[in-house]
Amino acid sequence: MADDAAQSPQRVLLVTGMLGAGKSTALRELEDLGWESIDNFPIRLLDRLLTGETQDHPLAIGFDCRTRGFVPQDVMDQVRQLTDGDAVSLTTLFLDCAGNELERRFNETRRRHYLAQDLPVMSGISAERELLAPLRAWADVLIDTSEFSVNDLKQTIRDQFAQTAPRAMTVTVSSFGFARGKPPTADLVFDMRYLDNPHWVPGLRELTGLDAAVGEHIEKSAIFASSFAKMRALVLELLPHYAEQGKTYVNIAIGCTGGRHRSVYTAEKLARALREGGFSPTVLHRNLASRAAELVEGGQQS
Template sequence: MVSDSANSQRILLVTGLSGAGKSTALDVLEDLGWETIDNFPIRLLGGLVGSGGDAALIAIGFDSRTRGFVPAEIIELCKQFEARDDIELTTLFIDCGSTELERRYNETRRPHPMARGRPALDGIKAERELLEPLRRWADIVIDTTNYATNQLQQVVREHFADRTERDMTVTISSFGFARGMPPLADLLFDMRFLDNPHWIDGLRELTGLDAPVGDHIAADPAFAPAFDRIIDLLREVMPHYAAQGRSYLNIAFGCTGGRHRSVYTAERAAQVLREAGFSPTVLHRNLGSRPADPLERR
């Protein structure tokens, strides 16, 4: 039930088969800003839901190991919650094929909680039968049979991340190789193949933020084709970084001293990416450094 109240508390009940990925889902939800509680006693659920407090997003995990776990009673409790207008309740069920679950338990050599000394597959079948009413009741079912961990993480983010949480923080920086490599660059582009304005009279004291320097760099025949390929690459890979759940992406442009070519290219790239819908922050590490001939020769 989706409440009409702007102040409603969002409750996500997360359950599923043991080994299917419930813990992974809860970890992702916590990263997305949900307050997560695992194996919370069912008899205390009524006191937690709608109790007020600061937590507007609460994800509660439970499965066959949880104290007081009776699917029929949980469903009845959910019906009571859904009748209230101060709660937005969603149930997520993490499923997985029995053969794949058996493989996972055999690999980890962990006993299945319902096997009780029997083969893992017996426990899996018993748990599946026990949880079937909850699977039918659930609002969202995610089958992880063919998922790697990062794929499950991505699906959970797609379902439960707010738009603001999905946005990746992009930083575009310029730097000078002669003054040291940036330690946190994810993507680094070397612009030293371009003609160096440092050696042009009237441009040495200026920077890549000044129009004469920008005009000189843009006029280099090598600039436009290389820059276009860099932008095409960024447009291609940045959505994939975001889809993998990256919170931060650092793109660095380097030249010799970090004052001309890298600065201009970083500014141009930021402008193009803003037009493409991204919101990059631009940092110029060495913009304030003084021009130095010995550095430019390195």
Template sequence: MDSESPDSLPVAPGSEAEDGQASHRPSKVLLVTGMLGAGKTTALRALEDLGWEPVDNFPVRLLPRLVSTAPGPGHSSQSLQGSDGSEPLAIGFDSRTRGFDPYSVISEVRALAETGEIDFTTLFLDCGAEELERRYNETRRRHPMAGDWPAAAGIAAERELVAPLRRWADIVVETTHYSTNDLGRTIRELFAPSAPQGMTVTVSSFGFSRGMPPMADLVFDMRFLDNPHWVDSLRPLTGRDQPVADHIAKDAAWQENFARIRDLVMGLLPLYEAQGKSYLHIAFGCTGGKHRSVFSAEALATELRKAGHNPGLLHRNLDSHASDLVEGGARVNAR
């Protein structure tokens, strides 16, 4: 630990040292540490997605000043906020951090916790030596503590150095057999058990004649269905109108194929969520983007709601003027 005391740092206007009041203190502080290469960066990114304010490679000697500083603009987590509205902090540090001394870290945190104003939790990320060595070899990075020796020597020295933190930590996560997605899912399960964790699902319609949506994850081409555009009374209507819906539903190809699409999507949703996907865009296309794709998107959104999801619904070309040129002019090679 650096010999410099936090008390020797300059006093900022409005700080606790100046006015004697603990203002803007976050009620939650999570210390994230562990073996180098065990997944600290991945964990901090997952925490940021959950509403924590991450600070990486932070000198723990400055911890008293950090936790008494108001969060920056734009932080407004509602599920994790402290009683004063402050953002919960996730502070990452490891053996590379300046002035790193495990015993001083423990002493510093215990002193702050005794005030009763901050809820500290320590997460230690561990990983087997062979897996860590494999990761270093894979990335071709040198272990900071290895010097001219193999990575295994640096890993062994580091493990001995951080052992007090591992024994002291509230939570130890072993990442030897974890993928990045596995670790992200574990972090979500540990630190956001009551926060909304579902994906943001969007269902949309579009016209192929105006280009495909560039960011869609799943695209279904509905041009195999009978086209209401070629029915004069239906042409000015959209897939939201009942006459168009009845026309499409009477197509023998509709029922069976939509059921397959619905079942495929329902089966994929939990798999995407398990991989930590935050957004899923399901798009339906037809020629002009007004009839078949709109009806299909509306139908899937209804099925998703019945299953307990809350999808967003977008119709990209619904208000576009679907001229005969867009739909193909005269009915030659109609579909």
């Protein structure tokens, strides 16, 4: 057994990409997943780092255009040499993001782009994108974080790079408002906007789907009982198959217009049904604390 362990290849993940695209967040999440993480590592020293005994933990190494000695073609050549044998199992992750979103992030944090110097932020972003183009095309895994929140990126990293050892599947049921954007990492999305909107019912606007009065209003709908039964049956049928395919996380998103009434009630009801079916879902309500607003809720028929 000791000989088998010694022959196991060192699992290495190189994490790179555009500045502001989420490298630090990805590395912190990988560390929480059991990876040993190193950021801003001089990539030219990679072969020295991996020389010697195989590490017990997988290794995540972050670098970007600020890293000393960073030349994309040299990085690719070095990785090819390291992976010629069986000692290293290496994957490259590239984090990308749209230019306008990167510009917004830099302006919001008031940080200067490394390649911009005294030029506008977008000049640095454009120069960096041109520099990294070969590395982006060559990377094994590409994640575009343009529409991601921090939590969305963390969830994606967990889905992609959690340890491969068997573990219980994590099921999340979340509510959200379409008017405030769809969750980008959902596996299943259900739209509850076919139901009457409690926002326009006197006495219910300031309440949420956690309040009994809102639930009673939704349950009165002639279509709700039959449609929910089909939703419940579909989810309970699919979850075991997701588990068979080795999926570690399943995210079920339920939306309505504002994310405060119909989606919240339905998410809670579905979570109870899943618990009865033997699962242990986590329930999240993304927009529950959002202010009730008519401009968000739209017309009375929305």
